[in-house]
Amino acid sequence: MVLDLLVIGTAITLGPLHNSAFILLLSSRRGVRQGLAFLLSWLANLVAVIACVVLLTGGQPPARHSVPSTAAIAVKLAIGLALVLYGAHRHRRPPRPHGPPRWTTRIDNASPATAAGLAWVLQPWAMVGAGAATAVDANLSTLTDWLALTGYCLLATLSLVVMELYTLRAPAAADARLNALRSWLERHQEQLVVTLSLLVGLWLTARSIYELVA
Numbered sequence: 001m002v003l004d005l006l007v008i009g010t011a012i013t014l015g016p017l018h019n020s021a022f023i024l025l026l027s028s029r030r031g032v033r034q035g036l037a038f039l040l041s042w043l044a045n046l047v048a049v050i051a052c053v054v055l056l057t058g059g060q061p062p063a064r065h066s067v068p069s070t071a072a073i074a075v076k077l078a079i080g081l082a083l084v085l086y087g088a089h090r091h092r093r094p095p096r097p098h099g100p101p102r103w104t105t106r107i108d109n110a111s112p113a114t115a116a117g118l119a120w121v122l123q124p125w126a127m128v129g130a131g132a133a134t135a136v137d138a139n140l141s142t143l144t145d146w147l148a149l150t151g152y153c154l155l156a157t158l159s160l161v162v163m164e165l166y167t168l169r170a171p172a173a174a175d176a177r178l179n180a181l182r183s184w185l186e187r188h189q190e191q192l193v194v195t196l197s198l199l200v201g202l203w204l205t206a207r208s209i210y211e212l213v214a
Contacts, residue, residue: 001134001135001137001145001148002144002148004130004134004203004204004207005135005148005151006151006155008127008131008134008152008200009151009152009153009156010155011124011196011199011200012124012128012155013155013156013157013158013159013160014192015192015196016186016189016192016193017124017193018119018122018124018160019159019181019182020189021038021118021122022038022039022159022160023178023179023185025110025118026163026167026174027179028110032168033112034110034112034115035163035167036164037113037115037119038115038116038118038119038160039157039160039161039164040116041115041116041117041119041120042119042123043154043157045119045120045123045128046123046152046153047153049129049131049132050131050132050152050153052132053136053138054135054138054140054149057136059138059139059140059141060139060140060141061137061138061139062136068136069136069137070212072133072134072136072137073133073212074212075129075130075133076130076133076134077204077205077208077209077212079126079127079129079130079201079204080203080204080206080207080208081201081205082126083126083198083200083201083204084201084202084205085201086197086201087193087194087195087198087201090193090197091194091198127200130204131152135149135152166178
């Protein structure tokens with residue numbers, strides 16, 4: 001479980017879409033406040049999903065090869081295959097020009113509530129779902145699994161935390177460097193989405209098949 005959460009959390013935090021949006025928020029007139037609202041909403045979403053899983057399982061992993069255990073593995077397998085197919089589709093389709101989303105023109109007037117809602121919209125729900133299916137195996141009677149779930153949520157939020165703190169500590173330098181990073185992310189968005197989808201998808205598919213047959 002720990003290794004799966006590490007892979008999924010890393011893929012989530014490296015996603016180009018939400019990182020680009022977050023940099024835009026930080027560059028706006030009330031950037032720090034809007035960035036904080038986005039960050040807290042993002043983290044709250046992750047925690048809420050894990051909390052729902054823990055409530056359903058009672059903090060105890062289902063017996064191996066039981067119906068709940070097999071169902072959780074099947075969900076991970078389905079998500080893994082879907083990510084592989086999605087990544088392959090994005091790789092094969094002809095490149096398309098990407099213009100800025102419409103909401104970017106109204107970013108300066110956006111409220112913290114809007115920023116929080118944007119975090120919910122941009123959450124990579126397929127990977128979050130894979131994290132939830134993995135958390136089914138958590139045994140909350142052990143400190144290790146508590147730390148694993150906490151670390152997963154923090155890891156999936158790490159890029160946002162780093163950019164928020166950087167903006168608070170050195171606003172001028174952060175604005176220049178983060179906007180350069182946003183330009184790079186936008187130029188390589190397609191490659192990043194394809195790479196992350198394929199890598200995570202193949203990992204989940206291979207792990208799920210192994211767990212089903214082992």
